[in-house]
Amino acid sequence: MRKHYLFILLCVFTLLINCSGNDDSPLTSENTAATTVETGKLSGKVMSQNGTKPIGGASVFTFDDKYKIYYTTSDADGKFILEAPVGNHTIYIQTGNGSNFRTEISATVKNNETLNLDVSQTKLNQVAKIAYVKGTYDKIEDIIQTLGYTATEITNNDLANLTTIAQYDIIFLNCGSRSSYSSNPALFATIDTNLATFVANGGSIYASDWDVAYLVGGATNTNNCSLAGGFVPDTKLCSKNIGTSGMVAATVNNAGLTTALGFNTLTIDFDLSAWQKIINYDPAYWEVLVKETSTNDALMIRTNHFTATGTTTIPIGNAPTTTFVTVCITLSGNIQISLSVPQALVPYLVALGATVGSCSGSSTSGYIYYTTFHNHASGNIGNAGVILQYVILNL
Structure with a gap:
């Protein structure tokens, strides 16, 4: 009887050991497999549409199956x-938030391999x-074309037709294009x-030098603060036509722009006898992208905080x-x-924590870019030309 009892205990003990061993093994294997992600690499060079200009600061991304x-x-x-x-x-390649310039590529990634x-x-x-209004001094359209992109010329009469301008995503206002203001206010x-x-409603605009008048009021240029006209609130920006000509040392004030350009200092040629100088601005409304090195005066600003009632x-x-x-x-x-993704x-x-809309600014606002300096492709604007390429691609 005693031997029989010991035999039963031995069988139970053996069974417990076997059961425990069978449970542990697959769990360990499963957990190890779940945490192992096989990856490879993709390398390349982002270029403008005509293949002539490298594009710095572009977002390159993809998603896994989760x-x-x-x-x-x-x-x-x-x-x-x-x-x-x-x-x-x-694979998605984008500049800005991806709504205006982007490319999609299908690619097969292999473990521990690099696909070029x-x-x-x-x-x-x-x-x-893209549309532009022809200016007296500037030709942003030339810089657009050097990148291989296209823009349609429109006039101030077109700007007065909401249905016409609503066809476009971006409008460029060249310095001097408001020169006929006095004849038809x-x-x-x-x-x-x-x-x-x-x-x-989400459209973006760029204005240079004297065309700040489209933003804050005035005629060809603005000679004081709080002038009649414009659409940006007077409390947000004041610019006066008191700048003098000459070469100005400037500093890039934005990390993303610095990465895209590969430098953070430059020299800008203010080649007119008078140009718009930003007197004051609301720093919660505007981001300064380029500033004058010696004075910290803003030379290039942008916002996507615009709102308007009615x-x-x-x-x-x-x-x-x-x-x-x-x-x-x-x-x-x-x-x-901020990225653009398929709906x-x-x-x-x-579900993973993303939010709809841009990471900052108004949920519906487009961008406003303003540069106190010029944008003509053939003029002596130093290495400011590459900054203006960035402006074009990030509106």
Whole structure:
């Protein structure tokens, strides 16, 4: 009887050991497999649409099958290396928030291998519809064309027609284009209202030097603060036509712009006897991108904080037909980036913490860029030309 009892105990003990061993083994294997992510790399060089200019500061990214983002940026020479999970992926290349310039590439990533993308694949495509108003001194259209992109010339009469300008995503205002103000102030009052509506609904504009008058009022230029006209509140910006000619040492004041350019100091030629000088601005409203080194005066500013009450709600440019949505994604280190992604991805990204809309500014506002310096491609503007390329691609 005693032997039989010991035999039963031995069998139970053996059974317990066997059961414990069978449970542990697959769990360990499963957990190890779940935490192992096989990755490879993609390398390339972001180029303008005509393949002649490298594009620095471009966002390059993809997602895994659980919608985790893999992200990098191109350097000043347009070069990038993106680590990505193994498999077939869509690679996105964008500037700005991706709503105006972007490219998509299908690529197969292999474990521990680097896939070199051809420059024919990494050209940055123009999605935006771009317009410009011809100026007296500047030709931003020439810089646009050197990048291989296209822009349509419009007039101040076109600016007075909201239906016409709503066709475009971006409008460039060359210095001196407001010169006919005194002959028809009623026309420009309509223009100011239309530009407010355009930006409030997501359109972006760029103005140079004397064309600050479109923003804050005045005729060809502004000679005082709080003048009649314009659409940016007088409390947000004042610029006076009191600058003098000469070479000015400048500093790039934005980390993203510095990365894209590959330098943070430059010399700008203010080549007119008088130019607009920013007297004061609201730092919570405007971001300073370039400043004068010796005085810290703002030379280039931008905002996407514009709001206006009573403006018409109207679709702008490609908005009615686009299948892309701007979202704000937080990277490691609490770095936030605004990107455009296919609409089908939005619910999954939101579930992981992304928010719809840009990371900063008004939820509906487009960008306003203003430079006190000129933008003509043939003029002596030093290395400010590459800054203006950045402006074009990041509106």
